[in-house]
Amino acid sequence: MATVLVARHGETHWNREGRVQGWAPTRLTDRGREQARALGAWLADERAIDRLVTSDLRRTRETAEQVRETAAGLPDPTVDSAWRERGFGVYQGFLAETLFDRHPDHDPEESVSSLDATPEDAESVAAFCDRVESALGDLRTTVGPDETVLLVTHGGVVKVLLAAVTERSLDATITAHSPPNCSVTELRLDGSGAELVAEGARPWRE
Numbered sequence: 001m002a003t004v005l006v007a008r009h010g011e012t013h014w015n016r017e018g019r020v021q022g023w024a025p026t027r028l029t030d031r032g033r034e035q036a037r038a039l040g041a042w043l044a045d046e047r048a049i050d051r052l053v054t055s056d057l058r059r060t061r062e063t064a065e066q067v068r069e070t071a072a073g074l075p076d077p078t079v080d081s082a083w084r085e086r087g088f089g090v091y092q093g094f095l096a097e098t099l100f101d102r103h104p105d106h107d108p109e110e111s112v113s114s115l116d117a118t119p120e121d122a123e124s125v126a127a128f129c130d131r132v133e134s135a136l137g138d139l140r141t142t143v144g145p146d147e148t149v150l151l152v153t154h155g156g157v158v159k160v161l162l163a164a165v166t167e168r169s170l171d172a173t174i175t176a177h178s179p180p181n182c183s184v185t186e187l188r189l190d191g192s193g194a195e196l197v198a199e200g201a202r203p204w205r206e
Contacts, residue, residue, distance in 0.1 A: 002143040003197075004187040005047065006151045006158055009055075009063040010036040011181040018096050022088035022122075025058040028066070035182035035204045036063040040070030042203030047148055049074050053139070054152040055083040063182070064152045074150070082135035085154035089122030129170065132160040140189045158185055165194045 010032030014021045028036065043049060054064045054077045061079065068074045118124040123131075143149055155178025163173040165187060179185065179200050186197040 002140075002145055002189045003148040004139065004143070004151055004189060004194075005043075005049075005148065006153060006161060006185040006187060007039060007063070007067075008155050008158055008179050008181055008183055009059040009152060010034075010039075010066065012059050014093075015181065020088050020091045020094050020096055021059075022085055022092040023057060024092055028059060028062045032059075032063070032181060033066050036066030037070045038204030039063075039182045039184070040067035040074075043067065043074075043150065044071040047150075049150045050147040051075060051143065051149045052077040052152070053083065053149060054079055055085070055154060055157070056081040057084050057154070060084075060152045060154065067150070067152070077152075080135070082131055082138070083151065083153045083157060086125070086128040086156045087121075087123040089119040091119045091122065125174070128156070129160050129163075132157050133164050136161060136164060136194065140191070140194060143189060145190070155179055161185070161187070162196065162199065165196050 010028045012021065012026040012032055013029055014024065014026045015032075016029060049071070052064060052068075052075050054060045056079045060083075061077070064077045139149070139151075156174075158179050159174050159176060160170075162168065162185070163170045166173075180202050182202070182204060184201045184203065185199050186201070188195050188197055
């Protein structure tokens with residue numbers, strides 16, 4: 001079976017401020033770069049990576065660059081927009097805690113990913129999930145049986161993947177908090193499906 005290590009990107013300024021990022025070209029903080037280098041050091045000690053895949057958004061590409069600085073020999077990344085975060089349209093840039101004042105259909109007790117309504121210029125939850133699940137299917141059919149893939153992506157994507165490969169409900173998974181920055185979720189893939197091996201490992205310390 002193939003192994004996929006799914007890593008969320010490093011911390012950004014908008015993560016720190018609690019803003020809805022979506023497709024914004026946000027950059028890593030100094031702490032985010034340290035997290036990514038720690039992830040690279042962990043990979044250098046623990047795992048041999050055959051393929052590196054990243055979302056096309058800036059924060060994931062920067063994370064992959066920092067990982068490659070400390071994990072010698074990683075392959076050049078394949079950049080794929082299918083692995084980007086959900087597009088939040090007009091919600092992008094808002095502080096999550098103030099969304100309810102401007103958009104009463106937002107439940108402040110839940111993740112913005114859980115909205116039944118689709119914000120203007122945004123992806124629906126259904127379209128986002130379909131995109132991520134299709135990308136997982138494409139990866140399953142192209143990865144070699146003994147390969148290990150590092151996938152650098154986003155919190156929302158990790159949550160959709162967890163719902164897709166476990167028996168957890170989509171609603172429960174997608175309304176949960178995003179995994180920590182640069183944490184790793186391990187999946188195993190074969191021709192018939194995918195399974196969860198480990199969730200939320202954090203190779204760095206505060």
